[in-house]
Amino acid sequence: MSTRMQNLLRDVEQFGARHYPLYPIVFSQGKGIWVKDADGREYIDACAGYSANNLGHGNPEIDGYIRELLTPGNDGWSLVNIVPNSTPTEPLAQFVQYACHYLHFDKALATNGGAEGVETAIKLMRKWGFAKRKGQVGPPVIIACDGNFHGRTTTIVSFSSNDGYRAPFGPLTPGFILIPYGDSKTLERALRENTDVVGFLVEPIQGEGGVQIPPSGYLRECYALCKKHNVIFCADEIQTGLGRAGSLLACHHDGVVPDVVILGKSLGGGRIPTAAVFAKKEFMVFEPGEHGSTYGGNSLAMSIARRVLDIIARDKLCERSAEMGDFLLKKLKRGLLRGSAKTLVKDVRGRGLMLGIELVSEEDAGDVINALLAEGVMTKDAHRVIRITPPLIIEKEECTELALRIIRAFRTYGKNKKAGTR
Numbered sequence: 001m002s003t004r005m006q007n008l009l010r011d012v013e014q015f016g017a018r019h020y021p022l023y024p025i026v027f028s029q030g031k032g033i034w035v036k037d038a039d040g041r042e043y044i045d046a047c048a049g050y051s052a053n054n055l056g057h058g059n060p061e062i063d064g065y066i067r068e069l070l071t072p073g074n075d076g077w078s079l080v081n082i083v084p085n086s087t088p089t090e091p092l093a094q095f096v097q098y099a100c101h102y103l104h105f106d107k108a109l110a111t112n113g114g115a116e117g118v119e120t121a122i123k124l125m126r127k128w129g130f131a132k133r134k135g136q137v138g139p140p141v142i143i144a145c146d147g148n149f150h151g152r153t154t155t156i157v158s159f160s161s162n163d164g165y166r167a168p169f170g171p172l173t174p175g176f177i178l179i180p181y182g183d184s185k186t187l188e189r190a191l192r193e194n195t196d197v198v199g200f201l202v203e204p205i206q207g208e209g210g211v212q213i214p215p216s217g218y219l220r221e222c223y224a225l226c227k228k229h230n231v232i233f234c235a236d237e238i239q240t241g242l243g244r245a246g247s248l249l250a251c252h253h254d255g256v257v258p259d260v261v262i263l264g265k266s267l268g269g270g271r272i273p274t275a276a277v278f279a280k281k282e283f284m285v286f287e288p289g290e291h292g293s294t295y296g297g298n299s300l301a302m303s304i305a306r307r308v309l310d311i312i313a314r315d316k317l318c319e320r321s322a323e324m325g326d327f328l329l330k331k332l333k334r335g336l337l338r339g340s341a342k343t344l345v346k347d348v349r350g351r352g353l354m355l356g357i358e359l360v361s362e363e364d365a366g367d368v369i370n371a372l373l374a375e376g377v378m379t380k381d382a383h384r385v386i387r388i389t390p391p392l393i394i395e396k397e398e399c400t401e402l403a404l405r406i407i408r409a410f411r412t413y414g415k416n417k418k419a420g421t422r
Contacts, residue, residue, distance in 0.1 A: 030057025110297030115151030129198025149208030211356025246322030246352025
């Protein structure tokens with residue numbers, strides 16, 4: 001490691017907050033599915049900014065469009081900056097119209113990021129439930145699932161099942177019930193026993209929870225139960241949406257169009273934070289003054305978000321994700337479920353380009369991540385599951401190279417562990 005890299009890491013440690021566990025590396029450049037560290041070494045980015053970089057690093061179309069948007073014309077006028085949200089901008093109008101038609105929703109509300117989107121959806125469910133419950137005394141209840149990860153605001157961590165995310169930040173926000181993920185019968189029982197329920201908030205695939213894919217039909221059964229009991233079915237597709245799971249929405253695998261859906265991360269093209277809450281008309285119940293966001297729906301974000309949706313549709317990235325994901329999954333299963341890697345790996349699973357390698361022992365996770373870095377692969381540990389989420393633009397040859405590097409890292413680490421030299 002160069003002195004420059006050491007100094008950069010030292011500065012982050014000294015002046016930055018310790019809110020993420022830091023890898024001993026600093027990245028400086030990116031191109032497509034590749035990133036370079038400060039010393040010029042190249043890595044395959046199999047993390048993609050937790051799926052924010054679905055279009056890859058330095059996407060020439062997105063970057064060229066940003067330059068075009070921010071370049072003043074000959075008359076000196078350029079893209080409008082922040083204006084009061086009570087005065088819509090042209091890019092906002094164009095985005096909400098295009099996105100609602102493309103995603104088959106009636107209404108859209110733009111936010112700055114995923115956690116703000118989840119908070120917005122929670123407020124929507126509670127507001128809608130206020131009228132539904134007609135002045136009932138008990139507080140409105142939202143059902144969520146064990147193993148969830150919806151963000152890190154105070155309200156959201158209040159219904160996390162991870163004690164480390166929740167315990168130090170009380171008093172916690174009431175009004176949430178947790179049930180096991182992937183079991184529709186427990187949802188049915190919770191709906192039957194709690195008449196104050198106004199919504200069910202669920203991830204179609206639990207990403208931070210370890211790439212947990214529910215049984216086929218689970219989402220469809222949950223949606224039917226929500227309709228039966230007159231509660232909102234709200235899908236958090238911040239990570240799984242827009243092609244990551246091999247379809248436009250991961251819910252589509254079960255034939256479900258949610259009442260409310262939250263999208264984010266890749267909606268900003270990897271360049272600007274933006275997210276949005278989409279809803280069927282009857283559930284977008286805000287009245288003026290009940291919600292707001294200064295930067296939410298800003299002109300630059302809305303312009304980029306619309307272009308992102310254009311690219312996803314034009315380049316068939318949902319179909320590409322399904323094809324490349326299936327190809328990569330087969331290669332990883334063949335290489336990791338046998339030989340020296342088999343002692344480390346419990347399961348390999350995935351949907352689209354959202355794959356998880358579940359480890360036998362959580363104690364190996366940090367060492368496996370370092371072994372992958374040594375092979376030039378940047379990825380993420382999600383609670384004993386190594387999450388593989390490369391950009392959706394990945395080519396078949398790059399999938400092959402990624403699989404080879406992952407398999408080599410696991411086999412090398414497995415042999416070293418067996419020999420006691422890890």
